[in-house]
Amino acid sequence: MTEETQHTFLDEVTTIPGGERLRTCIQCGTCGGSCPSGPAMDYTPREIFALIMAGERERVLKSNTFWFCVSCYYCTIRCPQEIPITDIMYQLKRLAIKAGYYRASITNFSETFVGQIETYGRSFELGLATAHYLRYHPIESVRMSPLMLGMVTRGRMAFRPKRIRGIRPLRAILRKAKELGGEW
């Protein structure tokens, strides 16, 4: 690993608002200790940060760590260096997708969700969740049927959201935003 690549990866990660704080990480481990899904992660957030500093781009982006982040923000508020850790996890998700390190059962959930927004302007997470579940966890779905039945009988289930009136201008806005792209 050359000096140059090390810097490149850290730079890539820190482009988000407040991301520069990552350079001040003292490896205290408060993040991992606060993480409710930490035990399921390949590397705890602290380890991920050490790997980022070491320029281990592929190991970081291929890990499951950031996909298991549940956005609870415990690490963010507890970090003594005020690193926006949760936002960095989102940044790692985006970088992993860009790099093609894809986890179909996870990434597709986000993509289907976003697809729904681009089609209707609104989302219906439960209908989407059901469709996602059937596709990626067909065996488990059988055990889920009482849940689905309960939701249907209580009027809490729909498969399609309502379409907003301004769907065309919304699509134009999103198209423009994608075109501008960039990192923030």
Added chain:
Amino acid sequence: MRYAYYPGCSLERNAAAYDESFRLVAEVLGMELVEIPDWNCCGATEYFSLDLLPAYALVARNLALVPEDLDQVVAPCSACYYNLLKTDKNMAAYPKLASAVNESLAAGKLHYTPGRVRSRHALDVILEDFSLEDLAAHVEKPLRGIRLAAYYGCVTVRPMGHDDPEYPIRMERLLKALGATVVEFSLRANCCGGHMTQLDAETAYEMLHYLLRNAAKLDVDALVTACPMCQLNLDAYQGQVNSHFGTDFHIPILYFTQVMGLAFGIDPDALGFGQEIVSAERVLEKFRNPPEEEEKKPRRKRRDKDALPMPEPLSGGGR
């Protein structure tokens, strides 16, 4: 008082009980809710995982659509609230981001000036714009003898909440003002797992089991929440957790606006009671036939004399 109202997608269907009860409670309190015309989804946690600028532009469209004469928006869903707040704050702090978002919005003939609209969670609005005395004055049927614990989850209080991010206490104060027996739930700001049920069921069930197991020890009649994601996970997946761990939890998960409405004397059906998967019928029974005397708090089991020393638990009777 007039507020722009952003219900968000969950409240349209799966969390309709939250929408219905919030609107009714707001009416009693004299809040006028003006729904943002043709609002769109906030993107939840998903859009920010994929593409940053469209994610911000998506949220900003809603802020731009807030009628000119209104300067605050109330969102009952914690994810919506946080996305609205985060977008406004980051646009204000990073002018480069603000101009890129506005360049995108211009494609839809919209513009948003950061700082124009203050984004607020429904729980904050109720507890900041009304005093506990104001709220108590509307109570027609106190929730006497009903043991309730507040469950806040994450983004209502973190990272930009108005209460303590680790040990929030506002909802407990509200429940007490409604006449309920408040039980302090030490995991009240822990995470329900968010969308984890879709990604890794095992991990999700473990997180939910941790919450339910500890709530069950408190012998509560219901957990009271302020977030549709928390409600969905703890309510709809409670049966899955039971079959996965061989447990027998039966803890109804209600919205704080539902129990407020109940105390305000509003019909439970109108408040969306009955839409929950884990039936809250026993709560309603207790409400209709309040116990003669305030129930005594069950005595905690004596600890094993060989156990390690532990700090005294916080009082179970509220503050």
